[in-house]
Amino acid sequence: MSRYLLNKFLFTIDRDPELVEKYRDDPAGTVAWWEAEQANRVLNCTAGEASTWLAFEDAERQALTGHDHVALFGLGAHPFLTLTLWIAMFERDHTEPLAMQLDYAAKLAHLTLPYPDIAT
């Protein structure tokens, strides 16, 4: 499990308007690029000081590539990060206020407490 890395992906995509669009339009390409080029970047350090060990597990890569927020929830990705990025990417596809958020919740409706652990 690399919940931290899942969160790092969501965090770094969400805060960059260009990456939000890139991930919306090309999830597989964005995830592959990010894992190869960005996953090991220490965020407040220069490129030469990157980490050397961070990689997604298959299920994590698949959840991100599939824009599968239900799978991400199950893997323990931080729900706030996923929701915020999903609103940025997909709210525009819905016409009614909160329709996207309610649809997002409905797809998680089968889940009961306790929810998956989000500790990193």
Place this chain on the structure above:
Amino acid sequence: MANLVAILATTHHPFYYKTSQLPPDQAPPFAAEWVRKVAAYRETLTRANPDVLVMVGSDHFHQLWLDNMPQFLIGKAPFYDANWYNEEREFGLPRLLLKGHEELSAYLLREGIDRGFDLAFSNELRVDHSITCPIFTVRPQNDLPIVPIYTNIFAPPLPRPERFVKLGQTIRELIDAWPSDLRVAVIGTGHLSLELGGPRQFGPHGPDPEFDAQAVEWIANGDIDGCLANVTLDSLHAPGNATHGFMDFMLMMGIAGYRKADYADNLDLFHTMEAYFTWYPNGVDSL
């Protein structure tokens, strides 16, 4: 000594700013009552005539991140830029520049550390909507210097509720002992029951109205012991997966002490219950 003139504990609802700006024909049905309640709440701060604001909130993965996550952090800077791209994008929040009060920041850091809280600090902090929402609601002229205090209610492992209360009690002691003639107000924001990114989000009410009713009672009555007897890190999962933000209310209860709020109001909205509390440590008659 400094004069602690008001303590405000409130929810921070990032959609308030945008909702309050809408013309009446475009505003949702609940907007007018919401704006009215916020205006009444604003008056509870205005009448206390503060010189400086100590502001308690929680960064939402904006500047504070999992590679270096403090539990409690005090900003110490002459200025704080505020609000982030994703808050502009999602909530329509404008960017702000707030003044800082470095002397009070330095004092709280030094004395807080000496009293057993190993406080982190930041000399360049861009604050987010947990700090700016109450600026928009209770001090929209944004004319007072602030000391931002961030807590971790977001990224486990979290400090326990008792620790939030204890930090609040410590902040109270420190402000009361601050050698200054300034009038200080403390404004802290948190949540009642809240679900974000889970199956119970964005319902017609908060995810757990029973918890909300109980929480409002605890806060309004200054029932710190009753609250602590019923709230644990584990128990806060049940009312909603983002309900750990309630611990910021508990910190504020620690600041206010064992006394009833002088002002208490709430508003049941979709998604969450809004709540507004004010204490006047010197009594209402002192104002």
